[in-house]
Amino acid sequence: MRSVPPRLRARQDCSIFFSLLVIFSLPLPFPVAAQQAAADSSAAAASTQNDAGNPAFRIERISLDVGAELLTVFGDLDGREPNNRASEVPLVSILRDTLGDADPENDRLRHVWMLTYTRPTLKQRLAAGVPFLYTRVGNKKKAVRGVPPAVIDLAQPDKDVWQRFLWMALQNIFVNPYGVTAKSSSRTFQRNTEDYRKVHVIRALAVLSLYEAEADVESVFSPAEMLEIQSRLILTQMTFGGIVDDAFLQKLHQNQATAQLDERGHNWELLRQRAEAEGLLFEPLQLPDGSATHALVWTTRHDVASNRQRRKWDNRFLNISKPWGDKRLDRWDGYTETRFFDAENRAVVSDTPGARAVEMIPLALYGLDNPKIPALLVDFRDGGNPKRREVSRRVLEDVARNILSLSRFGDIHYFLGRTIFDFITSRRGMDVNQPTRLRTYSQLKLLLTLSASLDPEFREEISRRLEHVSLNPLENDLAAEARLARAQHAALMDYARRPDGLARQLDRDRRAELVPLAHGRTARVLFRFGHVLSFGHYTHREKALPETGRTQIDVARRLAHHRRFLREVSKSSPIIEVVWDMSEVRRSLQFVAEHGARADGATASAAARIFARTKDEATQRLCLDTLYHINNETAKNALWRIHQDQTVPDPIRTLSAEYLRKAVREEQRISPTDTKAIISAIGQ
């Protein structure tokens, strides 16, 4: 019998506890899902506003009495019956906290629900922890209970980062010492959980892009809101994404969009050229906004017969076996389609003069939104082909990390070998050891949901085959997802209507929002620790929200809005008035001047930069006023520098001197050096 030292046993017990905690609480990443606290009094009176005439998407806007809106994007299930409610699926819901007014400046976006994203069943969870089980294990069948999990809380994007690090630490401290099984189980579980969320984040992004692209419908989201939602969703996929400054959102969004369209275009062209070179037919598949995210490659019955003896075949980038002489195609009884082509090989309708009929056999379906090469998603002759390619990288990683305990940072030989292997497979565009197909897999599911261009029978077949590609036991199939989305939406609506539901949740969120206004940095760091260490179960909030609290939140949000705007303005152009509407700039400066005592150094720097970059005297004066009212050292230093600048006109310098004098008298925050200099130069 092996004796275990008490300290080690305690550690093991502790580890088991945390491991279980990890496994069963990870799919509940956001506290909104767990917070089913006692009822609050406010009822959620729902008013629905529909946008008629939108063929692919419809927005449902539910106004809540507590001063918020629940916005849900509905998509048409089969794309064939516009505005047929029976075929609609609720896809994404977003909570917008409006503080009960119509002014967008104090709105704050909160939770985003991808309604197909659900809490897994016990069976799915257990399977998700089984190493090397790269397959689905069935669907969630039971009705949804409770509030659906959100994919992100836009008001607290940084929470993700800290939690990720906490889990990493827990894994290494408490789970890894228990050996290969515990380690690989927990890691597999984490990986599946992350991938499951990622899939739905990607789909949420795609849905929002499609909704935004609906040219004839005015979006219910402002451009800034859409930017925030999309960028923050993108950032969930980056390790430190949650703590990226708002100022980077625009650039990130643009870079991502450009890179994605670049990849898509390259893959479109690569696949077209390869299909052309091998005598195949290429057909791009389009989402409702017209963007081709996937493509089919076909052959024809005639080509199969006439090329039987043809020896030449280049598999590169197509990654399917040679169709010529393939017996499966010789006796193909799977899906076929007859299409008509004119003399210039353009697809036409059957009664076009001179059209020739061609019986087409699908060979493969590819995703185009994939790094470097088109991602094979369906091989109509070999269902296991795409899956083997998808699994290759995962197996390599799982074996190396979980079985052999190799790490790039801990083993130089592994590091070198892996780097070379990764470089070669990536550079050559070999479809093994490639980045996961998650994105394009997720998009295809959406395309199958929304596209009307595919024959229903064919769509069904693709859908069936697609499910084989999924490695994740937490995934549900398309039909189940549609059902779950409806059920989750109903649950969310119920939650929104319940007095102890969304209203109470919102109240708690707002009270948490008051914390930075009531506490200093040290206290806030301690609260954050408490929150992270309790796995999100403890969140510090201020007590009941009085009317002053609501006003404080209102001002704080508006201040944040104007801060963002002024920062953007200040960095955008060497002469502000060339690029911006100065009345808007002045309005923002005015607001900060009136309410900006708590504004930060970045706002002060922005005001100082705007001062330097405008020739509009009224704006310059407002900048000085703003700098005077912002009670921090940066603002006063900027004011002092303006005063010292001999190129600044005398009346402005005089005004800055007055403000400095007042600031000194009022004992505002000024650095000791600046205080001395100001007093000696200007006097008190």
Place this chain on the structure above:
Amino acid sequence: MKILSTLSRQIIVLVLVLFVSAVAHAATIRRVVVIKVDGLPHDQVERFVRERDSRTGKSRLPWIEHVFYERGTRVANFYVRGMSLSGPSWSMLDTGQHLQIKGNVEFDRLTLHSYDYLNFIPFYLGNAFQNRVDMPGVGALDEVGLPLLIDAYPYDERHTSFQLYQRGARWTTLQRGLQNRFTSRSPREIFDEWTTGFDARSIITEQLERELLEKLNNPRLRYLDLYSTDFDHAAHHNRDRETHIRALQEVDATIGRVWTTIQNTPQAAETALVLVSDHGTNTDERVYSQGYNLVRLLGSAGGGGHHVITKRRLLNDYALKGIYPLIPLITTTTSESFYLKGQSTDYPTALIDFDGNERSSIHLRATDLNVLHILLQQLKRKDLAPDLRRAATKNFFATIERCRASWQIRLAEMNEELGALRRLIEKQRAVVAAQPKKWTKEDRDAGRDQDSRRLFAHLDSWISDEREYAEHLRTLAHLLALTPDDFDPARLRIEDVIPKRSMGDANSIHDLQNYLVGLAPGGLVTSVDGSLDTNQSFARVNYFQLLGDVSVRNNVQPGVSNRPIDFVAARISPESVRVYEDLRGVEAIIWLSGGRGAQALILARQDERGKLQLRYLPVSELSQSADGQIEVARAAWRAGLPLKIFEDPRLEIPNGESRPAWLDEWHTDLDWLRATHRTTYSNAIIGLHEQLARHQSEALDFNQAGLSNDERLLRRFRWRQRMLVEADLLIVANNHWNFDVRGFNPGGNHGSFFRVSTHSTLMFAGGGETGIPRGLEIEEPYDSLSFVPTILALTGQLGEGGNSVPALWRQGFRTFPGRIIKEVMSQQTEPAAPVAAKTENGLVMK
């Protein structure tokens, strides 16, 4: 009295001097800042300037609007003259002279020496090892005696950016760029940037701009430029509006920063800011640009089974070798070669330059060399029947005899030229040896160290030329030395008489219509008279027909044809078609073969005043016989001819004239430009002539009087070198097609003669004393040749008749063929004072 007279004369001189100074002060541009943006399409700029941003209420491109639309002059119809391709186009914009560089990559037919005008990396490596000073394009232009606009300014009075035609390298830019990347941002910003993706590409562009802004404060500098390829890069990759706007907004922001900095300098009033681009871009939000692989076509049996050489690696991003930055000649070996299997490295038979993408230039090995090569291979066989051997031998020598005269001349002339080159090399060695080994700071500031290294770079290049040509001539001499009497093919090594890695002479139209690609499936066959039946013995390809018939199976985009090739253009020697009445006096003929029988000739001649005149002639069934005679039938005007001028609704001909009547006439290039510039193919007639005709600069005129023998030989040698890079065929892509096989450019392309690709950007703005009109849009069309003379005229460096001021004339600047854009100077009350000719005290030297 005499004293009074002297005094009054002095007073008059003083008044005159003061008057001249005052006039100069009234309309003078002392400093020019040029922002060069690669591939900036005028129409996109116009569209986005006009569009309002709903957030700001201002233009989407507020600075371009502010600077050039409100405070400057823009040329609404500015076109590339020639192909819409960076290498050639910038060469014309930078020199103001007719085209000498005709591709981003050029190949010497005889030696396969490649001129890669775009690749920066070999230049920087060469510069680091001190054997290269300038970008290859500058070296090529130096050889043909064409100075650049920047040469109009002394080294210490100019600040230039990294660009295609770059003199010297500035290593500090790289170093400071990296430093500034980290020091110009807060740690938080660096962290966020790292998290969201570090943009390494912008390190250099940011630094180049930073340096320009710094240098604007240096009053000594009179010429500054900044070159950006970011928009071109973005438009090649992405077709979407947002990507384009974003790239344009970066250009716009740069213009804002440069303009603001200029305004804060004491020279603001006398500074002109110019925005210029080399071509437009054929991009459409709804269409992916589709690639067609000409390398694969030529490698296929139907395409001739060629081993193909390119200067760009095919599918570069998917090749491990693609990371090698020096890019040697890339050989694509075909398994379908008729007679050169396994010999691709020694005997490639096609050279393709597909850079520019909407066009491609192709050299094919001289068909006569193919005949000789195949016959030698056959004659070396031991099992060849005696009658076939006799017939093949006879044909082998008949082929040599047919070519002997021209080969003999080439051999003799080139040996003479290489002799002169060797003598030049020896002289240059002495000059290089005499150069100082160390340089003071003053020397470096004046660019004297670079001048010295430039001497060595020229020497190095000449030595390499001499070695490569001498090797080729040795083999040619062996071939010509063969005689039937002592001919023993078994003992003969093919490589001793058929030069390796050489294309030989250019092919004629007849050669290209009957191009010999290998043995026929039945092998050699004799005729009844015992001679070799060349029709039966050899497999041939008609390249005009082959290329005209190319179509694809996948035709999935509305508005994109299934025919990737629009037309093929080739130069025809006027002598071969003199019999045709219409062609008398014609100096250059370009044949356009559009497939499906659509053909045309572009004819060029000079009128009595020496002005270029062009004519477009619809023809059909053009063919050339073996003796060089061209048969061609005149065709009627109809829709569907190459360039589709006849049916284009935007063709603007003078009132009262019918289209066929006007189109049947000779017109000057200016008349053609005015009539056609708004059509789908804009100035294609002029552009094709510019591209395919030969333009002799003074430094290439070997018949000029007063030259020493060596000077004459060296000029002839340079002229020959320019002819040796001329391709057999120029293939122009159909709309939304391209030939880029290095990678993919689905966003958009250029290179063709479509207006969307040739319509470029040129705008001027300046301080109060520059005389550049405000808010003026010039409708009159201009082309690339106008850029340099206009800049020189604005800065007072151009005298009467478009001639350079003496100081520039001495540097090699000559009369500019392009028109000055006079509208830009419409508010200059007097001609601008010649800044370049001023002395330090500001007085004008007459």
